[in-house]
Amino acid sequence: MKKIVLLMLLATSPAFAHAKLVNSDPAANSNVKSPSMIKLSFSETLEPAFSTATLTDGAGRTVPVPRSVGGATITLLPIGLKPGAYKVNWQAVGHDTHKLSGSFGFKVIP
Amino acid sequence: MILAIAAARGLYFAALMLLFGSAAFEVLLKKQLPFVAPVLLPRRGMLLAALAAALVWFALAAAQMADAADLATIRLAATATLFGNLFVLRVAVLLGLLLLPARRLTGTAVLAAAALSLPSATSHAATASPAGLAATGTILDAVHLLTCGFWIGGLAVLIALFRRKDPNMLQVLSLFSDTALVAVLLLAMTGMINIVTILLVGNHVRAPVYLAVLGAKLALVGIMLALALVNRFALTEAGEHPKIARNAVIELGLGLIVVLLAGLLGQLSPVQ
16 A cells, blocks of 8 residues: 555656746747747646736836636747747745746747 | 744644644543543633634735735635635634534534644645645645644643543543554654655755754654653553653643644745
């Protein structure tokens, strides 16, 4: 029985007890063609009311984009991003009410 | 902020563990040893402490989530988060307990168990469980809290019986030893699984502060277990009741410190 429980724990992806960013598309510091979707995946289910992400351009101006928060994912839907550097700032709150925040950049190429 | 939430969380759990454990052990006493007069610990004080701690815990957690402490934030946290929804439910259960007559021990035990275990759904054990196993983490955390509550609350009843020099102490001690042993085994088992889930799965750097607090908690639990074993296998046989009573007081004191440390662990990040 103990072996089965341990196997179940080890066979699945681990979590961190706080909502941490585990993956993003585009990836941090990547060069991509103008994306139609920016997807941030976290280590645990988020509280949509207190989790968010914003997009800023190279000059630090906020780029207005529709966003949605569902499950362990925050999705931004940019339209026609021009070539240049961009930064995604995120804030994630998990069911445990703990908040983590961070940012990553990517570059849009022609 | 972290210390204030940890203190409120610890106080909430301590008050409800005493309430649940004392009521549950008294239900057991009533069934197994009906000739022992009920103790009925001061329930209203524990309930008001739990209610005040719940309110402070929720207000601080809402402020932590939003970086704001206005009414709109509080309302949003109460209605749009799992923690907030469970908080509303917990307050309803606590108010129900306030209305329940003190002699309704089974009702008290059931409602206190609900209020004690509801936060398990937002615990580290639940949120750190691998995908699809959050319910398992919730149940394990709830069992951990309830068995700890039975141990601590049962000790409080035991101490009260010692203080009034109850003539049936030998039978009471025997009943407590047998049932607390099962509770402690379940407590240790669920605690170990929680540690594996929160800390040992995955290749991450563990947070030193978390490890230090966990180490202190485990050390104190080790002392509590040693005292319980001395009571069970040395002093009970020898009929050394004053020493058992003294050890029970030390065990209860250590248990309450352990609960406060658990309150702090719930606020610390296990990994860096």
